[in-house]
Amino acid sequence: MTEQKATNVHWHEGEVTRADRAKLLGHSGATIWFTGLSGSGKSTIAVALEKVLYGHGKLVYRLDGDNVRLGINKNLGFSAEDRAENIRRIGEIAKLFVDTGVIVLSSFVSPYRADRDLVRKLHEDAGMSFVEVYVDVPLEEAEKRDPKGLYKKARAGQLKNFTGIDDPYEAPLKPELVLNTDRMSLEDEVAALLDLLTRRGVLPA
């Protein structure tokens, strides 16, 4: 657990509540958490799902590994400690968004099980929906795709602590959904997600 440094702090309940904001938006917030190797297809799926949810009138926002690392987490690298802090901060941000009523699509490698479980706990303890989606491809397939040329750099030793090469990926034990992007079409992946979100009450039946 991250140590709480500031004392003398107390949770302030606003006079406008989470329920009020959900009423305004016509829906509650939720975090859809995509995890998987670099090149597994997380961002591609998130972009496609974002479009569909927006088409359903949902306020949806993507948090993306690359985007977040250019902003709030620009002072974090790829050591195990920095990776943990990266995911912790993203989890806390996602929680603020869900409290606001936003459907968050987060796509981060997020390789460590303990880090993802912490984010799940943060949400569930606050009565918030958290949906973990494992975007599963064999390493060979992700490496063959190598959309950003990162595997090539990692194999050449130019990138250290690269997940799948010299840093582990710990697959989810009980994700809400597994998408095998080497065998499914993007259309079928989105359909599986919409079905799941309907069953979870994020989308109307």
Place this chain on the structure above:
Amino acid sequence: MTEQKATNVHWHEGEVTRADRAKLLGHSGATIWFTGLSGSGKSTIAVALEKVLYGHGKLVYRLDGDNVRLGINKNLGFSAEDRAENIRRIGEIAKLFVDTGVIVLSSFVSPYRADRDLVRKLHEDAGMSFVEVYVDVPLEEAEKRDPKGLYKKARAGQLKNFTGIDDPYEAPLKPELVLNTDRMSLEDEVAALLDLLTRRGVLPA
């Protein structure tokens, strides 16, 4: 400037844009940044403004010093360095919210001019509205109110680096609005804010 540690990261433009989200909500996002001494009345004003904006159908969310320090910034204390990082992170979070279309009300002591100016720059460089509101009371008045008993603790040496006692407060040089909460009623303060937000296009004329 905070050093950028991760390389190989690039900004991903989503297919659903900031403009699309503003269309869905019927308004754009903006950050209203309240700054001032502990006990100056920042949170009281933010809570009152939140209620009015919600009544106007705006999706509004309060980021509060205490709340944020229990979550994303729980690993930060009150040294100058930690204060700077506290405000930097809050500024980046506010920016993500504004990108989503949310009107953010942030109430933090945020005592250092350079930190607030960085947050302003983050917003303005991205074409986002940033409104700085200086909640100005004499130190003696804030200390007399002492709603959380913090001044008393600071005077007794039980709290270190307390703004106004043994840490400086740098007043804004060009805030968009100054509220003298020792001489104005809460009603008049909210009226001044609504007038400002109307002139800035955040609320309809």
